[in-house]
Amino acid sequence: xxxxxxxxxxxxxxxxxxxxxxxxxxxxxxxxxxxxxxxxxxxxxxxxxxxxxxxxxxxxxxxxxxxxxxxxxxxxxxxxxxxxxxxxxxxxxxxxxxxxxxxxxxxxxxxxxxxxxxxxxxxxxxxxxxxxxxxxxxxxxxxxxxxxxxxxxxxxxxxxxxxxxxxxxxxxxxxxxxxxxxxxxxxxxxxxxxxxxxxxxxxxxxxxxxxxxxxxxxxxxxxxxxxxxxxxxxxxxxxxxxxxxxxxxxxxxxxxxxxxxxxxxxxxxxxxxxxxxxxxxxxxxxxxxxxxxxxxxxxxxxxxxxxxxxxxxxxxxxxxxxxxxxxxxxxxxxxxxxxxxxxxxx
Amino acid sequence: xxxxxxxxxxxxxxxxxxxxxxxxxxxxxxxxxxxxxxxxxxxxxxxxxxxxxxxxxxxxxxxxxxxxxxxxxxxxxxxxxxxxxxxxxxxxxxxxxxxxxxxxxxxxxxxxxxxxxxxxxxxxxxxxxxxxxxxxxxxxxxxxxxxxxxxxxxxxxxxxxxxxxxxxxxxxxxxxxxxxxxxxxxxxxxxxxxxxxxxxxxxxxxxxxxxxxxxxxxxxxxxxxxxxxxxxxxxxxxxxxxxxxxxxxxxxxxxxxxxxxxxxxxxxxxxxxxxxxxxxxxxxxxxxxxxxxxxxxxxxxxx
Numbered sequence: 323x324x325x326x327x328x329x330x331x332x333x334x335x336x337x338x339x340x341x342x343x344x345x346x347x348x349x350x351x352x353x354x355x356x357x358x359x360x361x362x363x364x365x366x367x368x369x370x371x372x373x374x375x376x377x378x379x380x381x382x383x384x385x386x387x388x389x390x391x392x393x394x395x396x397x398x399x400x401x402x403x404x405x406x407x408x409x410x411x412x413x414x415x416x417x418x419x420x421x422x423x424x425x426x427x428x429x430x431x432x433x434x435x436x437x438x439x440x441x442x443x444x445x446x447x448x449x450x451x452x453x454x455x456x457x458x459x460x461x462x463x464x465x466x467x468x469x470x471x472x473x474x475x476x477x478x479x480x481x482x483x484x485x486x487x488x489x490x491x492x493x494x495x496x497x498x499x500x501x502x503x504x505x506x507x508x509x510x511x512x513x514x515x516x517x518x519x520x521x522x523x524x525x526x527x528x529x530x531x532x533x534x535x536x537x538x539x540x541x542x543x544x545x546x547x548x549x550x551x552x553x554x555x556x557x558x559x560x561x562x563x564x565x566x567x568x569x570x571x572x573x574x575x576x577x578x579x580x581x582x583x584x585x586x587x588x589x590x591x592x593x594x595x596x597x598x599x600x601x602x603x604x605x606x607x608x609x610x611x612x613x614x615x616x617x618x619x620x621x622x623x624x625x626x627x628x629x630x631x632x633x634x635x636x637x638x639x640x641x642x643x644x645x646x647x648x649x650x651x652x653x654x655x656x657x658x659x660x661x662x663x664x665x666x667x668x
Numbered sequence: 669x670x671x672x673x674x675x676x677x678x679x680x681x682x683x684x685x686x687x688x689x690x691x692x693x694x695x696x697x698x699x700x701x702x703x704x705x706x707x708x709x710x711x712x713x714x715x716x717x718x719x720x721x722x723x724x725x726x727x728x729x730x731x732x733x734x735x736x737x738x739x740x741x742x743x744x745x746x747x748x749x750x751x752x753x754x755x756x757x758x759x760x761x762x763x764x765x766x767x768x769x770x771x772x773x774x775x776x777x778x779x780x781x782x783x784x785x786x787x788x789x790x791x792x793x794x795x796x797x798x799x800x801x802x803x804x805x806x807x808x809x810x811x812x813x814x815x816x817x818x819x820x821x822x823x824x825x826x827x828x829x830x831x832x833x834x835x836x837x838x839x840x841x842x843x844x845x846x847x848x849x850x851x852x853x854x855x856x857x858x859x860x861x862x863x864x865x866x867x868x869x870x871x872x873x874x875x876x877x878x879x880x881x882x883x884x885x886x887x888x889x890x891x892x893x894x895x896x897x898x899x900x901x902x903x904x905x906x907x908x909x910x911x912x913x914x915x916x917x918x919x920x921x922x923x924x925x926x927x928x929x930x931x932x933x934x935x936x937x938x939x940x941x942x943x944x945x946x947x948x949x950x951x952x953x954x955x956x957x958x959x960x961x962x963x964x965x966x967x968x969x970x971x
Contacts, residue, residue, distance in 0.1 A: 375774045448960050452717050452773040456907055460952045463904070467946030578785055578900070585778060619793060626786030633779040634767045
């Protein structure tokens with residue numbers, strides 16, 4: 323298996339690059355898939371590898387959107403005046419302003435979200451298990467409600483972003499997402515081979531013992547969450563540019579949409595693996611597109627049902643199922659002969 | 669900012685306004701306490717944290733509302749919602765909850781979150797996304813030169829909530845099933861050894877919780893408003909109350925329920941009605957942080 327890995331990776335990369343030309347009608351759908359893949363991978367970093375099931379990672383997504391918007395608009399105009407005019411036509415952006423906003427917006431969103439993760443995490447990481455999930459969910463909902471009352475950034479009406487100065491907007495956002503996704507994949511692939519990942523797994527398996535072994539658990543938890551927040555913030559920022567207009571409760575801090583989808587993606591694919599979240603995201607995305615197209619009106623019910631069924635009946639996910647059926651694919655050796663000889667000895 | 673200071677100033681200049689806010693808060697708080705009691709029951713007995721709690725409340729409200737549309741007297745909606753939500757709770761228990769009891773807590777949290785999304789969307793498809801309310805057509809009582817107004821429908825609602833709570837408490841203390849539920853909550857394995865059918869107890873507890881929520885929702889629709897997507901805030905309020913009061917602490921649940929009702933009314937008076945949902949959630953974070961600090965002094969964590 324390992325021999326073919328470079329070949330597989332080159333093939334995948336080619337697929338990633340050519341996908342928008344192979345399926346030109348599905349470019350925005352492919353972008354949406356990248357969002358799911360990235361948020362699922364980052365959720366798995368804390369949820370699957372470290373055992374801290376956050377329901378509030380969507381906070382970083384929404385915050386990333388708003389930070390990017392404020393930076394982009396702030397470079398050219400006064401944000402308060404801009405939102406008062408509700409993005410009226412008097413505010414034009416030159417391509418330079420747009421791309422400066424894009425670049426600084428992405429970096430700013432990532433860094434700001436990472437800082438938020440460290441500040442919020444230093445409180446919430448003292449919560450365990452379900453309390454952590456509820457606490458982070460509370461942070462995300464509260465943030466959405468507070469932003470929707472904050473008139474300076476447009477309140478509940480939301481905020482408008484400048485238009486892309488050019489023709490190929492879809493391709494631009496697709497490749498932005500794809501770049502972030504590929505970088506994240508390479509980064510996680512490296513990270514999961516380091517001592518850092520071993521420490522995260524130790525925290526997941528038994529936090530008290532990990533602490534007793536001299537692992538500074540809070541520091542590991544904060545860094546892991548900050549990494550997740552950094553990438554989710556960037557994805558949110560790109561989505562802000564793609565969405566053109568967004569409002570706090572339904573698109574930015576969409577707790578019950580994307581906030582829960584990322585968890586479902588990870589569970590569908592398999593927790594605590596590198597490829598599980600990616601495969602889960604693809605499965606979920608296909609399911610979502612099909613229900614949106616063929617069961618319009620009932621799509622949300624179908625999604626809720628998918629969550630319940632996944633959680634109740636299929637929690638190990640595809641990778642977990644494969645791992646129990648075909649352990650040899652994962653380099654786990656099952657020595658059947660040992661047990662038979664042991665029985666014979668008895 | 670000026671507006672906030674002005675609102676606080678109003679409270680100081682007219683102390684009677686405080687009384688009005690507290691009365692309003694205590695009345696809605698009684699219903700929060702009812703939903704929170706159900707949550708604490710399920711949490712304590714089968715260790716399932718039900719995030720669909722608020723959606724049971726809203727579903728009960730829609731049962732009562734729908735019956736009124738069919739020409740049945742609204743007060744009959746409360747027992748009807750109790751019975752119908754009992755059945756729905758039993759079905760949900762058999763399909764979903766019974767399979768997550770033995771699993772880790774995040775599983776039950778996520779499964780009930782999925783249920784919450786499903787229920788909110790089904791209600792939305794069936795009844796539309798408008799806010800709904802039943803007009804009982806009763807008068808409003810006025811006190812203190814009209815500064816305090818108490819609609820009779822709200823008073824009736826609170827009385828019904830109180831009698832329901834009293835009924836449930838007596839049931840838990842006196843009846844055989846109530847004893848079995850309390851025994852299972854203390855030690856499920858010992859209860860099984862002593863011949864209690866814990867599976868039946870679990871099903872009963874979850875249905876009872878769902879029925880209590882349904883009745884609370886039927887009361888809410890008479891005096892306040894419901895909407896398919898209001899469920900999650902009721903769930904969060906129930907969590908706030910249970911987290912603040914702790915499990916198996918009935919006076920604590922009642923006190924926390926009334927307190928949160930009043931705190932929310934104060935918050936929305938001072939900061940404006942737009943912040944009402946935000947205040948409910950911020951109270952949750954506040955309670956979590958306070959409990960965390962208490963635990964930290966004992967060098968423990970909240971788990």
